Amino acid sequence: MTEFKHVTVLLHEAVKGLAIKPSGIYVDATLGGGGHSSLIASQLDNGRLYSFDQDRTAIDYNRQHLAPAIAAGRVVLVEDNFRHLKAALAQRGVRAIDGIVYDLGVSSPQFDDAKRGFSYQHDAPLDMRMNQQQSLSAKTVVNEWPYQRLEEILYRYGEERFAPQIARNIERHRQRQAIETTGELVEVIKEAIPAAARRHGGHPAKKSFQAIRIAVNDELGALEESLEQAFDLLKTGGRISVITFQSLEDRLVKTMFREKSSLPDLPQGLPVIPAGMQPHFKLVNKKPVVPSHDELVANHRAHSAKLRVIEKIQNN
Structure with a gap:
């Protein structure tokens, strides 16, 4: 098996943000070295995880790295760009999910x-x-x-x-x-x-x-397309965890999350906000989660990482 060394940043925080249900349907949009996928799969019993990566090196590595979970039916590898999220999941009979994690940017093996x-x-x-x-x-x-x-x-x-x-x-x-x-x-x-x-x-x-x-x-275009699809795919109570590593990505995620979790512009003086106009999402963390001091010392590539999490609170 080709060595695929990658220290996953904010691993436990991102997966905790998903509030995993053992029978839920989840997506790892950025499989990479399989850090998030391994941890999510370990918390599933009859649930299932769909792990995406467009890099064949990552797919080939994880066929062996995640072999027990794949054999047990808990993990399905998807060799595709996450901008094709809806179509790729629909091909596999999935039209709603309980959560999705994104770990953006370039993985260590790609850089190295x-x-x-x-x-x-x-x-x-x-x-x-x-x-x-x-x-x-x-x-x-x-x-x-x-x-x-x-x-x-x-x-x-x-x-x-x-x-x-x-x-x-x-x-x-x-x-x-x-x-x-x-x-x-x-x-x-x-x-x-x-x-x-x-x-x-x-x-x-x-x-x-x-x-x-x-x-x-086309990283920013792909991210925007994928997040829009993820918002639609989420079940009520479902969550999206996104780890960014540079300001452009973080600004895009922050803006899209704020728009989804904010009230629309309403006429002044309304005594009650109509139920249909309530936001369908809420921010789980108002400020981004950043790596601890210990993680920063252990992994220099963690320095610019930020985690944002949003939850769907009602269907459209």
């Missing part, structure tokens, strides 16, 4: 496997595809997308203040020859950022690599 091209720390072919069957890769984005689109994703998805300079430098370099590797891209990015700015705020390529990765995998 140099040939996947996610990391600015390793020189590797430009790739960054979570689903290695898809055609769009970082190489295509960097070498073929027009200047304006590059600038837009660097600013929007990377919050990179030097987006115009970086996009222009990418354009200059690729006119001479294609940018093939992560190492080449790092140098192009460094060259575009003033020396004084490079001395502060971490690795100069960090924001750009995040932006390109999000664009390659």
Whole structure:
């Protein structure tokens, strides 16, 4: 079995947030190393867990890692993007669930496997595809997308203040020859950022690599689509736990959760809010749960993690 080392962040907090029922139907939208799936499966008797991942490496690893739970019928592996949540579950006869957990971003094995091209720390072919069957890769984005689109994703998805300079430098370099590797891209990015700015705020390529990765995998679009489907699929009393690792994801989740759990705009002076206009969801935790001091010491990748949980309190 291929080693798939990944320390799951906020593992117990996220699963506790689901308030597992032993006979319930649950989804792990981001299987990865199987941390959440293992813990959820251990709390089921005649319930069932559907574990999604678009990365075949994760699916292959968990066929063995979760073999006893799969054999017992408690876990079903689904090789698919979580943006296809409703359709994939419907194919398996599931049209309502008791809970779903999302552990967003890139898993440690994807970052640590140099040939996947996610990391600015390793020189590797430009790739960054979570689903290695898809055609769009970082190489295509960097070498073929027009200047304006590059600038837009660097600013929007990377919050990179030097987006115009970086996009222009990418354009200059690729006119001479294609940018093939992560190492080449790092140098192009460094060259575009003033020396004084490079001395502060971490690795100069960090924001750009995040932006390109999000664009390659349409991470924010997929997340928004999937969450909308998850809201519809939840039974009354069902919950969604979401762990984010960067501000764009967290802002999206926070906004969608707030909209679902807030009262609609109503005319002033109504003595009673009509029952049909009550929110259908409530926030389980008003503020995000963050890792404990011990977890931060044990796992440096936990530092930016935030957990938000929402519960469905009435059907639409």
